[in-house]
Amino acid sequence: MSARRIFTRPARLAAIAPYVWMALFFLVPFAFVVKISLSQAAIAQPPYMPVVMLADGWRGLVAAFGALSLDNFRLLASDDLYLLAGLRSLTVAATATALLLLIGYPVAYAMARLPRRWQPVAMTLVIVPFWTSFLIRVYAWINILQHDGLLNKILLALHVVSAPVVWLATDRAMYLGLVYSYLPFMILPLYATLARLDPALLEAAGDLGSSPRQAFWLVTVPLSLPGIGAGVLLCFIPIVGEFVIPDLLAGSDSMMVGQALWLEFFTNRDWPVASATAVLLLAILLLPLLVYDRFQRRQMRRS
């Protein structure tokens, strides 16, 4: 009995830890954000009102919460800018994720087909770029893509083009940056499912009359759906909120939600609208997050 008690208590504490973490670092800050999104901008410190001051007592608290309004959300709904930013975020994320799947699947497939002892090497090669700062790598791409950058120099030297091509500040550059940055998030879950695929299943498919191509579509693809799902969501969700890559590599004629948020917060110093945008972003992501959660639960039940 006593032994059980000794072991159970820390185990219970450990089970609570993630919830404490979530409450402390997600729920509480998010409650702040929601509260600010319902406030009005003000030239003050902090730059919004009303400010909840516990020193004012109960009466002050009631007054502060009574002054909250949905005005900022009405603004978001009335101005096309935010709607377009939201739509652009979704289309960019969808396009980039499709590209990532198209490129990541063959890479993961090839990795899983390597001789066993080479697979960890390939995996390291996929992960190694992560050892350098993400920002530095994006700036390196700016260097490569700029007017007199490496890419144009090579293309000119090979006589592929006769004049430097504009790469930077285009959607092309942005997609390149997105695919480059998120590729490991697509490859690793795909590789994990493909490496676990029993080769005997493909032999069985061949034995039962499938050409290698049919076996791929009828066996490999359906059985790698968990990896496809995980990879797609791991890329899609953060790309929707992506700020750095579109800001540094894409043109300035259109914005993603993350950029709109940054603009409101740092340029306009309008914390309430920025907070409302953040709430909007979360709302956009809620559906794919729920899908991901369901999907993970199903996986857990399976195994």
Place this chain on the structure above:
Amino acid sequence: MADAIPTPAVEAVSHGGPLLRIEQVVKRFGNVAAVDGLSLDIKAGEFFALLGPSGCGKTTLLRMLAGFEAPDAGRILLDGVDIAPMLPHQRPVNMMFQSYALFPHLSVAGNIAFGLKRAGMPRREIGQRVAEMVALVRLEGLETRKPDQLSGGQRQRVALARALARRPRVLLLDEPLGALDRKLRESTQRELLDLQRRLGLTFVVVTHDQDEAMTMADRIGVMNAGRLEQVATPRHLYEEPVSRWIAGFVGDVNMFDGKVARRDGGRFAVAVPGVGLLNATPPRDPAGVEAVSVAIRPEKVRLSRRPPVADVADASINRLEGVVRDIGYLGGASLYTVALDGDAATLRASVANTARLDADAFPVGQRIAAWFSADDCVVLER
């Protein structure tokens, strides 16, 4: 059950040759020849077992028949047509995998229908054939289950039904009963055999389990180091092994190494150091060889407290004397280890336990006479 039998897959072989002919097939992995110039004929309707220790090349041979490995040399003729260059999906053979390799994302019916769909069979016929197969392996009511919702025995049946659904010319089975527990294995053996007989199919089974091969197969090919050591019926394999290795691999055997002292037609007298002269009238004469072994199976050795009353000079009987050193009780029989006089050799004798209270049982340390007939001895080249 009876009306669920599909029409036999084997039509009369018009050219009169074997259904499957393996000619001088070689398969190397690096420097190692897994299959080393092997030739074998398998007749239509035969239940053929490839038996051997792990690493002997039996699975590689089976995988070459299925098309998963390409031979480096030689031909594999099915109905006279060389199938060696064909890919697995082009061959009229099917395989039942050791791991079963059931598609986890498909139901029982989906697994069985998989090969039929690839063959372009019309939908209606697929439904009929699947129902037929489900009935054949007695899986009614489980059609919509996924493989992970089935027991080991049920999975084995699905694998069998899936492999049989296309009515292959030859069904290849890789350790078909290896994953089943002992009791289930015995009943499944009978079912498999029954199925093969009723459908008139040709089965090639790979197994490392000699009991399994003995019970089921019409003929057994014993492989060692990429070659066939002997191809024979189970009885011939056991009673007339062609080599020391075969005699030792298939069943238990006592082996006495000696020199031929006298050869008189089919009768041998072999001088065994420390034991004496052993008489043998073997089924096969290792002609021209003097260094030989006399092999005798433990169940062919008889034991008693007193030597048999017979003419001592009778050359049809071998008699030896010794002391019981160890008794292994196996239920149906007991295995006695007898230390022969002179301490030069031991002899194992298997005695059937014919009564619950066995008055004839011998205790350890009992002085004992052992004898066996010269007709039961096999003389093998050393």
